[in-house]
Amino acid sequence: MEKVVIIGTGPAGLTAALYSARASLSPLVIEGMQPGGQLITTSDIENFPGFPSAVTGPELMDKMREQAARFGARYVADEVVSVDFTGKPHKITLSDGRIIEALTVIIATGASARYLGLESEKKLMGRGVSACATCDGSFYRNVPVAVVGGGDTAMEEAMYLSRLASRVTLIHRRQGFRASKIMAERVRTNSKIELILDTVIEEILDVSKNEVTGLRLKNVKTGVVSELNVTGVFMAIGHQPNTGPFKGQIEMDENGYIIAGNTRTNVTGVFAAGDCQDHIYRQAVTAAGTGCMAAIEATRYLESMGQ
Ligand code: NDP
Secondary structure, three states, rough: EEEEEEEEOHHHHHHHHHHHOOOOOOEEEEEOOOOHHHHHHHEEOOOOOOOOOOOOOOHHHHHHHHHHHOOOEEEOOOOOOEEEEOOOOOOEEOOOEEEEEEEEEEEEOOOEEOOOOOOHHHEEEHHHHOOOOHHHHHHOOOEEEEEEEHHHHHHHHHHHHHHHEEEEEOOOOOOOOOHHHHHHHHHHOOOOOEEEEOOOEEEEEEOOOOOOOOOEEEEOOOOEEEEEEOOOOEEEEEEOOOHHHHHHOOEOOOOOOOEEEEOOOOOOOEEOOHHOOOOOOOHHHHHHHHHHHHHHHHHHHHHHHOO
């Protein structure tokens, strides 16, 4: 029987591992499909405190993993296919068929940005295509960029980038914004942001430079095709929390985000940390913070059970 099982190895899962390992709980960490989470695909991270000359995503995650291992965290290279939280202990089934029993579970499976699904988008990922302005925006100082989407994230990304880029073009597939009125209004009245509506991206162009140089756009009402010169394009068309294996076992909102108060879910002994329960901040440092909270909550819960 495991005292603490942590599912996920992004900053939330690995911080939970560090704290529960230091509490002598010897956590078992299930690494998942993409060990290290979303940061593994990020190049330089300039906004994680403590790294004045930046750190790469893979390097930061390696250090976090090693730090938790030093205090006794154990890792399993497998992924969770289903869970049974209906009784005690909690049961976790891995893809190799193994069933792990646990007194507490910390879910830190993160979220994945949605992309358009274009081949050119895949090819130019990290070479002008991004899904996080806070992470990558500062690489686009004084150059033109585009943001795709009409929700609050797109508005926030456009506002953020307008302080850095020479020009921001917000491209949305219809006239109406899904975003809150106040955020849409801020965008509409920002002189550095230009709107292109009723329009989709047909292709991301690189003119054989292997870096984004522009976009081929299509107006969905008129069919007119045009080109826009940009150096970066930020996808803000939503995120998908990686919570599939927990559906029906735990309370989630209509978008699949786990509902957690101070990391406690509606199932006793089950905690959630990081982006799988946060659609607002989505930063490495906030994920790490909630990972710490979840580990403290799990430790207190185990203490209350005399463990
Ligand atoms: P949303 O789902 O709200 O918006 C996604 C946007 O992307 C929509 O405008 C949608 O268009 C567009 N879109 C989706 N798929 C495609 C596609 N294939 N091609 C082109 N466009 C596409 O996601 P957000 O990430 O913006 O927000 C998620 C949640 O987080 C919301 O509840 C939001 O309010 C919240 N949030 C809150 C913030 C805050 O309060 N500060 C900040 C950021 C997010 P369409 O409208 O046509 O469907």
